[in-house]
Amino acid sequence: MAAPLIIGLSGASSSGKTTVANALGTIFPDSSIIHEDDFYLPDNQIPYNEEIHEYDWDCPGAINFENLTEVVKKLKLDEAFDRQKYMHLETTNISNQIDKHFCVSPDIHNKLRTLAQETFFDRKVYLIDGFLMFGSKQLVDLMDIKLFFRTDYETLKRRRQARKYNVDAGVWTDPPGYFTKCVWPQYYHYHKGIFCDGDDEHKDKKYRWCS
Incomplete structure (x- = not known):
């Protein structure tokens, strides 16, 4: 059997990566999805943003990248791993109204499934989904x-503010200023090194690791 194929899907929060990962998971015959959200540190270790007086769940310091990297290494070698050891399995359920607008016609979906089955019939596919991975x-x-x-x-802000998170205490939404002070700055700063000129304001950028 061929070595597993590792596909990474990343981008800003609410950019559509998880929606696409879930769709791809229905196309590849032997696929699994690993979510970066399952590698959050325990609640008492999440960094605190003093400016808006809120915990910052969207910064690199909130994610256990050491464990995530170790798991991806094991997946690449097709080795088993203990999920309880590496992953904080308390991913918050998200009620996201954007996802229902994403659709692929049954005909195209069936064609893609057939093509994937013919191409990857003997190969596992792991879809790694996360908002800060490419940094x-x-x-x-x-x-x-x-x-x-x-x-x-503006699109990211609108989508993010439409999200509702189902947590133990009820339904949680981003507090005022959270997107502006936490979500966007962390995404922008952490990914500056990806682009050849360090900016993400234009659509024709090339990525450093693609050049």
């Missing part, structure tokens, strides 16, 4: 295919 060269180097999702500031 880590270690993770990027482990991925065979990298899909980076880019969307403009």
Whole structure:
């Protein structure tokens, strides 16, 4: 059997990467999805943003990248791993009204499934989905295919503010200023090194690791 194929899907929060990962998971015959969200540190270790007086779940310091990298290494070697050891399996369920607008016609979906079955019939596919992964060269180097999702500031803000998170205490939405002070700045800063000129304001950018 061929070595597993590692596909990384990254981009800003609400850029559509998880929606596409879930769709791809229905196309590849032997696929599994690993979500970066399952590698959050425990609640008491999440960094605190003093400016808006909120915990910052959208910064690199909130994610256990060491464990995520170790898991991807094991997947690449097709080795088993203990999920309880590496992953914080308390991913928050998200009620996202954007996802229902994403659709592929049954005809195209069936054609893609047939093509994938013919091409990857003897190969496992792991879809690694996360909003900060491509800022880590270690993770990027482990991925065979990298899909980076880019969307403009206003679209991301609108989508993010429409999200509702189902948590133990009820339904949680981003507090005022959270997108502006946490989500966008962390995405922008952490991914500046990806683009050849360090900017994500134009659509014709090339990625450093693609040049």
